[in-house]
Amino acid sequence: MDKMSATLRILVLQVIISWAGATEYQLILDEDGHLAPCEHHPGNPSNFDAMVDMTTVNVTNSGNKMAVEGQQSVIWKDVQPGDNIKISVQILRMEKGSWQKTMFGTSSNNFCKNMFDKNQMWYQFWTKYITNSDEIKSKCLNTPGAVIKYQPYEIELRANLNVPNLDGRYKVVLLIEAFDKRNVKRPVSICTEFRGNALKV
Template sequence: MLLPSLLLLTLRMVCQVLAVDYEMLIDDPDVFADCLENPPGAKGASGLFNLDELTFTLNGDKIHVEGNVTTVWDVEPTDRITASARLMQLDRGIWQPTVFSIATQDFCALMYDKDQYWFKYWTRYVEDMDAMKSKCVNHKGTKLVHSPFDINMVLSNVRGTTLHGRYKIVVTLEAFDDEKNVKRPESICMEIIGDCERL
């Protein structure tokens, strides 16, 4: 019994030692770009939010964010919103999928969930979060007021794969009318492009 326990402990320690942190250095100070391979009916970040009151300032390897966004996506407040984010790698001129992705079938239920990546990088900075929890990106005209924050895209404790080179995060949002079981024709697709480096 002691030998298997020691072996398990040793393997666990080796796995922890082999874990690596990576940082994605975003090269566009506006952060979001429209998807290069836009699905039919998809709009970019400006189809989701009015960004006129939001400023991005490139500060070394971080992007400083200040201001507000107002939702402009023309869907119904009762629509269910699905969301996904996929990390793609540029390999010989072609964007290839990686093993890293997240998705939810009900983004609004998880928009302010502290265990989600978007909370870590975005929604935790929304002021008056308790009042905003009843709103989502499907409530046109909702203003999200942000406390100033820095975007520092770090992937922690990555095991089993090496990240080096050109990458992009493809974010898609789709709205569904669950009563009619119909997907709305207008969706959102945006990309964050940069280089990954080992920390």
């Protein structure tokens, strides 16, 4: 795993491992299971590389740690400054040969407004590491050409969880949509999947 989007990688990891508890789990993502095109999603959305340039972000997989450094430019076609960005995350588990929705998920109906809110889940594992936060507060993901810069940082892929029997195969589906000032959805939506296994340590 040499190049990818720090934004979505860290978001996926936090959704899977952020619940506090007594059982320790390790998340192992597939080698080719990050930023995969969404399977059978309505509307035929584009993959993540239609939103940001992923060639300038480096992520190093060291087993139970992930090191991130670099920057990414917004290249989302037809999105304009002032558009509202909505994000939804759904976690699915493989059961008896098919993907089943779990109770776990998260969403934001106005991501640009609260992406730097310290009380939001994504701040601790993503946006607090953006070094040009003043600029991105105004440009967000809806300004083509905006460059999101990160300080190098490292995250753990292990956590103590209070949910029993989480061993298994999972995928996280991340959908990002833009809406104009009339609340009409822009034609290009972004959808990407992360696939891997959660193991009890």
